[in-house]
Amino acid sequence: MKLTVAAACVPDHKGARAANLEAAVAQIRQLAAAGAQLVVLPEACLQGYAIEGSDLSLAQLRTIAEPFDGEYIRAFRLAARQAGVYLVACYDRRDGDRIYNTAELIDPRGTTIGTYDKTHTVGRSESRYYSPGTALRVFDTEFGKVGILVCIDRTYAENWRVLMLQGARLVLIPANGGCGEKNTHRLQAMAFDQCLCCVFAHPRRGLIIDVQGNLVDHDEEAARPYAIGALDLKAVEARQTDLKARRRPELYGPVAHTQSLSANPAKD
Secondary structure, X not given: OEEEEEEEOOOOOOOOHHHHHHHHHXXXXXXXXXXXXXXXXXXXXXXXXXXXXXXXXXXXXXXXXXXXXXXXXXXXXXXXXXXXXXXXXXXXEEEOOEEXXXXXXXXXXXXXXXXXXXXXXXXXXXXXXXXXXXXXXXXXXXXXXXXXXXXXXXXXHHHHHHHHHOOEEEEEEEOOOXXXXXXXXXXXXXXXXXXXXXXXXXXXXXXXXXXXXXXXXXOOOOOOOEEEEEEEHHHXXXXXXXXXXXXXXXXXXXXXXXXXXXXXXXXX
């Protein structure tokens, strides 16, 4: 089956929840009218990404972070229902004293399918704001399973492979850092090597990449702040079946080790 997907390049305005929500909803409606069945928003789209170009303190971020049942995320769910699309809505989620960099997958009825919390919160600045997620998850949809990776999570090949082995056909990537040519080439290689399609949504760049690593659509025009295109998910299934048949899992144990392993050369 073919699925029309879109990456919405919503501008990153720090702390401006109402304005960011308004801009996101406008793009969701525009992309739905253009035929999109699934729309991905950038990382931390609601509050703006707190780590870069921001003077927000941790206390201030806690104040504007959104609880799971907050009014702004309810507005995203309503927007998905009104537009009739699957939506990946991204926000800083407050859970007690912890803040998570969250991507929420919402169905066309406005119901939450599930949430994914950014797992690789790296560096002193990011780890000061966010608690790391603890699972690589896949989510069931009417067009098959999808996985989500937030920003730097996309740079670890293991993450893609785990999602593929759990049955994902499509990886949805909200991001706020790294949107240049090197990132495009990296995502093309990841999609091809891991047998997955992907949608990458960044405030300044949108990418749609198929299972062969081809760019289906990419945003290089300031006047067109989105990417949109159709992905053949049946082709994903065929490539994954071939890859899984050729794997040698008994050799891959060191991937899960936390320490470097000493070389063990073969002996004559």
